[in-house]
Amino acid sequence: MNHVVYKFVLSDRIKVLALLCFSGIAGFFATMHSPFLYDDAHAIQDNPYIKNLSEFQQTVGIQNIFNRSVLLLTFSINYALGQSEVFGYHLFNIFLHVCVGIVLYFLIAELLTLEQPSLKPQLKKLPLVASLVHLFNPVTVESVTYISSRSSVLATLFYVLSFYFLVRFSKAKEKRGDGLSLIHYPVLAFLLFLFGLGAKEIIITLPVIAVLYLWVQSPTKSFRKFFPDLAAILIPLLGYLLYRYVEMGSLLVIKTDPYSHLVDRGLYFLTQIKVVISYYFLKLLFPINLNFEPDIRLVSGLTDWEWIAALMAMTSIACAVFYQKSVLLKGAFFWALLTVLPTSSIIPLKQFAIEHRTYLPGIGISVGMGILLLRAVPLVSQARHALLILMVLYGFLTIQRSLDYRTEVILWEDTVNKSPYKSMAHNNLGTAYLFEDRLDEARKSFEISLALSPSSTDPYINLGHIHLRNKEWDKARIKFDLALKLGASRSQVFFNSGLMRLRLNQPEEALPFLLKAIEIKSHRALYHYELGNAFRKLKQHDSALKAYRRALELEPSHVEAQNNIGVIFWNLKVLDKAEIEFKKALQMSDGKVTIHSNLANLYIAQKRFSQAIPHLKSVTSQRPDDLRAKNLLHIAEVLQQTKAQ
DSSP states (O other): OHHHHHHHHHHHHHHHHHHHHHHHHHHHGGGTTOOOOTTHIIIIITOGGGSOGGGHHHHTOTTOGGGTHHHHHHHHHHHHHHTTOHHHHHHHHHHHHHHHHHHHHHHHHHHGGGSOTTTTTTTTTHHHHHHHHHHHOTTHHHHHHSGGGHHHHHHHHHHHHHHHHHHHHHHHHHHHSOSGGGTHHHHHHHHHHHHHHTTOGGGGGHHHHHHHHHHHHOTTSOHHHHHHHHHHHHHHHHHHHHHHHHHHSOSSOOTTOTHHHHSOHHHHHHHHHHHIIIIIIHHHHSOOSOOSSOOOOOOOSTTOHHHHHHHHHHHHHHHHHHTSSOHHHHHHHHHHHHHTGGGSSSSOOSSSOOGGGGTTHHHHHHHHHHHHHHHHSOSHHHHHHHHHHHHHHHHHHHHHHHGGGSSHHHHHHHHHHHOTTOHHHHHHHHHHHHHTTOHHHHHHHHHHHHHHOTTOSHHHHHHHHHHHHTTOHHHHHHHHHHHHHTTOOOHHHHHHHHHHHHHTTOHHHHHHHHHHHHHHOTTOHHHHHHHHHHHHHTTOHHHHHHHHHHHHHHOTTOHHHHHHHHHHHHHTTOHHHHHHHHHHHHHHHTSOHHHHHHHHHHHHHTTOHHHHHHHHHHHHHHOTTOHHHHHHHHHHHHHHHHHHO
């Protein structure tokens, strides 16, 4: 009999897991080929730390959690498997999302024992309902589809897994009374907590959730008996906070985000009260009109009615939740409120609201919605119909939202329509147009961005890129210089300012800008190559050779750098070395006409006409209108015949 029951339960579980997997994949299948977006260039495409998986431990180190080493490791694995092919990155994100849904199912099944006995029959299907709501919620589209926001999904997976093992340990310990034989549970939970810190620091609230669970599970336990568990949970948290303070010098400042210093903490906190209620929780409950860059106004002060209204709404919801009977609904509300704090409290961030910050708090909302749905529709058949209607609606909204991520232009056009007064949105739309060579539309977007925020540096930089594409070197230089005066500090801006001076034949003026760019981003081969060009124009041959060779170290297939080494030896009249370098370049280039021309000129200068002829033929075949090459070929053939006679 027990065997039959076990097989039935197992079969039921397999069906549930299959349903969760199908739901997660079906909701995001349309996003599999969405391009890299926004910060993906910085996080993936232009990130040297993920390009070599075999050297990851040496260049990053898995223990370097303050630089999100676990997240970088997943990107490095993706890059090793598929380079910059987006499909693999999206597949991994969807896999993580499905895993979160599956773990959430098992976690809620364990937590159901905390519920009031009178409510348990109604909430029997809560694990499945809450997991489906989370998997299908359209707000999760940004977290799953925007590859850089993998950090939120990955940290959430570690969060729920770690909490699951803590719950299993606590329940097993209560039954057996011997925690030592179950030591693998807390060890796994602790390791997953550390991995979560290496993905995103939002997992920092897990110890508080764990303490709350232990308190709810055994409310009558004396503090003396409760203290060992409390210490075991809180000591790692205190250790991490101390380590963070020692390593970073502060608990409340993010060094990579200048807003940690510039924005008043008090006003930011009041703004976040407004954001949490009027944007995050509202979007999680009613996921329509979603926005990649919400335009949130910083509150003006204590008397600003927006944060006061939000606080009143939050207080009303809290009272309603804590005066009702369901223990899990109270826990879900506390989960949502607590887990949103790391990104929505007193640590100022550049963007006041971003939808992927709701991924972890959204679990609490999903559980709460599941409880309310099952309690509102007590009959099983009616509950199924209500859930089906909700899932169909959510599925439709999820697919509709995912279509906005098909291209950068579509995404930013949608964002500009929803945030028409946000300078950043117009700038990023212009960048998307620029990528597609729609220069007139790009220029208009950048001009609107500047009109909305005249001190912004990015629109000036991007206008400089438009002038650069039109070969308007001086106009481009003016724009890049203006961006630098306004405080731009990215390596690309210094590089472009130097490059424009180089194009204007001002190599001496270009040098400090190129050197500054290399100081900021020393791994870019292009920077060293153009630095070599500046030195070559100044006839500083040793420095030029050093720069070109460094470019080749960083990018061994850099044909132009290899060719220019040959040019330097040609100019120095060291023709044997020039020949060697040109031949290396020819092997790398697969027949580039410039290198054939250089070798032909070298052989003619050495009166090695038979060796010059094949290279001149290659030049004339690739450049049929090159009269000089044709004349040289004719002369070389005549001289070769004369020499043979």
